Amino acid sequence: LLWRTVNAIVFQNVLPERIFLSTFTEKAAKQLKDGLQSILGAVTNITGTPYDISRMYVGTVHSLCQRLIGDRRFTERRTRVKPPILLDELDQYFYINSSSFWKMVEELLHVKENEWRAELKEYFGKRSESRHESTLSLISIFNRFSEENLPIEHIIDQATSKQDEMLLQIAKLYDWYKQKLNTSNMVDFSLLQQRALHQLLQSDHVCFEFDHIIIDEMQDTNRIQEQLFFRLASGNKNICVVGDDDQALYRFRGATVENFVQFPQRCQTYIHTTPKEIRLNTNYRSKKQIVTTYTNFIDKVSWVREDGEGYYRLHDKNIEAHNQDNDISVITTSPAKSEDVAEETAQFIKNLIDEGKVEDPNQIAVLFPALKNNQHVKRVKRALEKEGISVYAPRAGRFLEVDEAKAMFGILTKVFGKPVRQEYSGAYKDYHDWLDSIQEIAKELLKGDERLEQFVNLKVEELNRCKEDYVRLLKTVTDNGWSLPDTYNPKNHKRILTKTPLISQQTIRGLGSERLDKIIEERTKVGKPFSIQYILNRATSVDWNVLDLFYRLCGFPYFSQMFKLAERGTDEGPICNLSMISEYLSRYMEQSKSVITGARLIENHFTNDFFGRYVYGLFRIGESEVENEETPFPRGRVPFLTIHQSKGLEFPYVVLGNPGKKNRGVPRVEEIVRPLVSGDNEPLERVPEFDTMRMFYVALSRAEKMLIISNLRGRGQAVDPAFKVLFDEMNYPMIPNVRVSDMPNVEVKEDDIPKVYSYTSDYLLYIKCPRNYMSFKKYGFVPSRSQTMLFGNLVHQTIEDIHNRLIAMRGDSSE
Structure with a gap:
């Protein structure tokens, strides 16, 4: 993609702003921008020709949609459109999980929430009728409706004809949800794309704004993205897509692999053009035996269409390794039960590290279909830690269960307190058990650090002072017959408020200086007065927020030594976790009032909002995904990744921890949506099989030098039939029969694309x-x-x- 773009700009004289380049991740977009700046800068030094890529469209499809919406080039009559506020996945969860949303459900559908959630549970085949599970179900179906660009009328007609009352109710909710967001100029990720496509359909000139439409990872695009790309390409009919249908992993996010497999037919449909196919079938990443393994694996099921005419995947790819040596590069563990495989795997990894086969443990990745609630994952992790090897497994459990999160949030409970435990069971009880445990951890940390204890006590006193002073001021307001919404007049109110008995000097100063009094008077004259409520909040607020407190706490030894570990390159795991905590605290401040006032502290309003709503939400959804542009996995630790997380990455050594996945059948959302969409799609009953094969294909193709496949046996272990056939055919050597000294040495390699520094x-x-x-x-x-x-x-x-x-x-x- 990089060199194609350079060629277009330098040798074909295409203006950068005439290129639309969509990537799958922000990291890929950054690499392309940095690479273009470096290469084009070098060309300028040689030729004197300047290049400005600031107006070039390069980024993820979501970032490009945001830009399209606000760009006058793509609006009717070239007027300016205000870009919508974007709700990401976490924002969307809290929006639909809110009490106000569920109150609206009752009013709109004329139902009782608990009864309707029970019906929703049955409809989606969920194990729980909790608000949390109900929220996830609605999010999944709402997003699919948007990704398929399904009109509300079409969903309602289909639901009515099939007498599907629940689908009809969900369609009404979806319609309300869209209208409500639209009124506030907000969109979620899926609706963002819909908004961009709708805007592009308003004017014909937009079809000619780009000379080149270039799309990466086309196999992971959805229907509305396909429509958007072809709309932009319909004028100049110049679209280039890159992809591999065997690496299509994102059906659960609405991705449609047919967009790539049937690309020639789609070109005929949309732009009446036949595309040219260029096969990129030389693998420069992996050794020969690794390439042979994953190409053999994908053929272990039949991809032939039911009518015998063609295939459900691109056939006869003939992928070959650039490295043609015959060295051993694929091995397996001994066929054994989970505990024994875990110990053997951990010992092998330790030997690789001890004998200097890798420069850093993060060059050995252990991949699993899923990390949560997986006993084998826990056993491998324990076995490695027993060998003194640290693991970075952000998806192996809740992020809130990592040591850094428990310590930080524990100290925050000591500062702000925690919600009162109610008599509930299940996840609610688990959460309050977690709160109790982290408070105990914080108690021990404070006991071991006198300065930290003093700091926390000062913060608690400060909050108590704000709360008590607010109550006293409130009494003064009431005693004088005022009300909080009244316009504040310094001449009438200030003197009386400052005489409130027992209020602190800080609060008296907060009631305002002469300068503030003048500002208040000026605002009152122009019709923008302050209320008494505002002045009371101002006087009884602290000059720090929850994120400020986080950074102050990072200065104490328990946390500051984590920064030192990262500086030395010893262990980057803790600092990556601290970074995620800063992200979550920042997100809380964005969606709530960030100022901590006396009014918010009364009756634990702040505590109930922060711990009772926000942190509880994080606890329930187990939010834990990490994607950092610079360090996708930290130094000093062996990364445990889901296969989905590993997509697009490569590692010298890869361990496939689980060669099997339990078949849970066709996803319920697919069953609901499939009848609503038209097209030549993969048979619904074969979706689980096809998706499993593609997932393991991705896992096997991540390895550069060595691939180690676990050979699990015993009760409860699912091994995919394709692996059983593969083991019999290939007769791979087992770990006890190979010498680590014969394994290839690996050095930390520099990125092929240089970074650009400002x-x-x-x-x-x-x-x-x-x-x-x-x-x-x-x-x-x-x-x-x-x-x-x-x-x-x-x-x-x-x-x-x-x-x-x-x-x-x-x-x-x-x-």
Whole structure:
């Protein structure tokens, strides 16, 4: 993709802003931008021809949709459209899981929430009728409706004709949900694409705005994305897609592999053109035996269509390894029960590390179909830790169960308190058990660090002072016959409020200076007065928020030593977890009032919102995905990844931890949606088989030097039939029969695409404070004081853009 784009710009004289390049991940988009800047800069030095890629469309499809919506080039009469507010997956969860949403369900459908959730449970075949499970079910079906671009009328007609009352009710909810978001100019990820396509369909000139439409990972696109791409390409009829149908993993997110398998037919349908096929069938990543293994594996089931005419996948790919040596590069564990396989695997990994076959443990990846609630995952993890090897397994359980999260949130419970436990069982009880346990952890941390204990006590006193002063001020307001919404007048209210008995000096100062009094008077004159409520909140608030508190706590030894481990390159796991905590705290501040006031502290309003709603939500959904542009897996630890997480990555050594997956049948959402869509699709009953084969194909093809496949036997172990045949055919050597000394040595390799560094936001930040640079630029910590930091970053970025533009205008960067 990089060199195709360079060729178009440099040799075909295509303007960068005439190129639309969609990637699957933000990381891939960043690599392409950095690569283009480096290469085009080198070309400019040689030829003197300037290149400006600032207006080029390169990014994930969601980021490009956001940009399209706000770009006058793609609006009717070229007017400006305000881009919508985007709800990501976490925001969407909290939106649909909210009490206000479920109250609306009762009003709109004329049902009782508990009874309707029980019916929803039966409809989706779920084990629980909890609000949490019901929310996940609605999210899954709402997103599929949007991804398939299904009109509400079509869903309702189908539901009516089939007398499917539940589907009819879900369609009404979906319609309300869309309208409600639209009224607030908000969209979720799926509706964002729908909004962009709708806008593109309003004008014909948009079809000619791009000369090149280039799409990466086409096998993982959905129907609405396909329509969007062909709409942009319909003018110049120039679209290039890259993909591998055997690596189609995202059906659960609405991806339609037929978009790629049937691409020639789709081109005829949309743009009346026959595409040219260029086969990229040389594998430069993996050794010969690894390539032979995964190409043999994918053929272990029949892909022939039912009518015998063609296949459900691209056939006869003839993939060959560039490296043609015959060295042993695929081995298996001894056929044994889970405990024995775990110990043998851990010992082999330890030997690889001890004998210097890898420079860092993160060059050995252990892949599983799933990490949660998997006993074999736990056994392998314990076996490695027994050997003194640290593991990074962000999806093996709830993120809130990792040590760093338990310590940080435990201390936050000591500062803010925790919600009162009610007499409930199930997940609610589990959560409150977790709260109790982390508070005990915090208790021990405070006992071992006197300065930390003093700091926490000061914060508790500060919060108590705010709460008590607010109550006292509230009494003064009531005693004087005022009400909180009344307009605040310093001359009438200030003196009386400051005389409130027992309020602190901090609160008295917070009631305002002479300068503030003048500002209040000016605002009142222009019809924008402050209320008494606002002044009371101002006077009884602390000058820090929950994210500020997080960074203050990071300065104490228990957390600060985690930064030192990362600086030394010893272990990056803890700092990656701390970075995720900063992200979650920042997200809380975005969706709630970030200022901590006396009013929010009364009756534990803040505590109930933060711990009772937000953290509880994180606990229920087990939110734990990590994707960092710089460090997808930290140094010093062996990464445990789901096969989905590993897609697009490569590792010198790969261990396939589970060669099987329990067949749970056709996903219920697929059963609901399939009758609503038209097209030549894979048979519904074969979806689980096809998806399992593709998943393991991805796992087997991640390895560069060595692939180790677990050969699990015994009760409860699912081994895919294709692996059983593969083991018999290939007769791979087993771990006890190979010598680690014969294994290939691996060095840490540099990225093929160079990174681009900014003078203001990289160099100057690093010179100012290397640890600050490490935290915010490398590990993705979210800065506190967000608005101030954001403004500063915008200023720096603007300066950088101007600088680059001046260089481009000169035509010679050496001047």
